Amino acid sequence: MEYSDFLQLVFSRQSDRAYDKERPVETEKLERILEAGRLAPSACNAQPWKFVVITDRELAVKIGKAAAGLGMNKFAKDAPVHILVVEESANITSMLGGKVKDKHFPLIDIGIAAAHITLAAESEGLGSCMIGWFDEKEMKRLTGIPSSKRVLLDITIGYPVKEKRKKMRKPKEKVISYNSYK
Numbered sequence: 355m356e357y358s359d360f361l362q363l364v365f366s367r368q369s370d371r372a373y374d375k376e377r378p379v380e381t382e383k384l385e386r387i388l389e390a391g392r393l394a395p396s397a398c399n400a401q402p403w404k405f406v407v408i409t410d411r412e413l414a415v416k417i418g419k420a421a422a423g424l425g426m427n428k429f430a431k432d433a434p435v436h437i438l439v440v441e442e443s444a445n446i447t448s449m450l451g452g453k454v455k456d457k458h459f460p461l462i463d464i465g466i467a468a469a470h471i472t473l474a475a476e477s478e479g480l481g482s483c484m485i486g487w488f489d490e491k492e493m494k495r496l497t498g499i500p501s502s503k504r505v506l507l508d509i510t511i512g513y514p515v516k517e518k519r520k521k522m523r524k525p526k527e528k529v530i531s532y533n534s535y536k
Contacts, residue, residue, distance in 0.1 A: 370481025373512030390474035394467035397459035398447035408436040420492040433510035481514030
């Protein structure tokens with residue numbers, strides 16, 4: 355893959371909020387997407403995540419309903435796949451480094467893994483959306499995730515049914531400066 359291919363992938367990836375609920379995601383595509391998440395870099399190679407993959411149609415609807423609330427995320431019940439990203443314990447090196455630097459590296463690491471997952475979905479011709487607003491207790495109840503764990507994200511995956519939107523971003527000059535903060 356050339357750099358221009360990667361940049362095109364980044365440019366075309368968006369948060370899709372409408373899926374073809376009749377079209378399942380092929381197992382081989384899902385496996386490649388999950389591999390991209392599994393291979394994501396992490397502080398001190400801690401890999402502080404577990405991906406709970408929901409493919410059962412009935413359960414996916416229930417998980418989608420747990421992601422909807424106060425008018426948010428109504429689309430989630432139509433997603434054929436949900437990847438629940440659970441925070442796992444970091445290794446001792448990452449935890450010590452985090453204490454010294456006052457940073458919680460697992461949150462950063464999980465963000466990187468989620469980016470890998472969503473870009474991999476785009477490369478497979480699938481849409482995705484990272485959801486952070488959901489009923490965590492209900493998701494745990496539905497999936498058997500221990501109450502002591504944190505579900506940080508629900509990444510929906512499916513075939514999008516809407517056209518790509520124009521990407522709206524701040525201009526380069528507002529988010530990039532060289533050699534000093536300007």
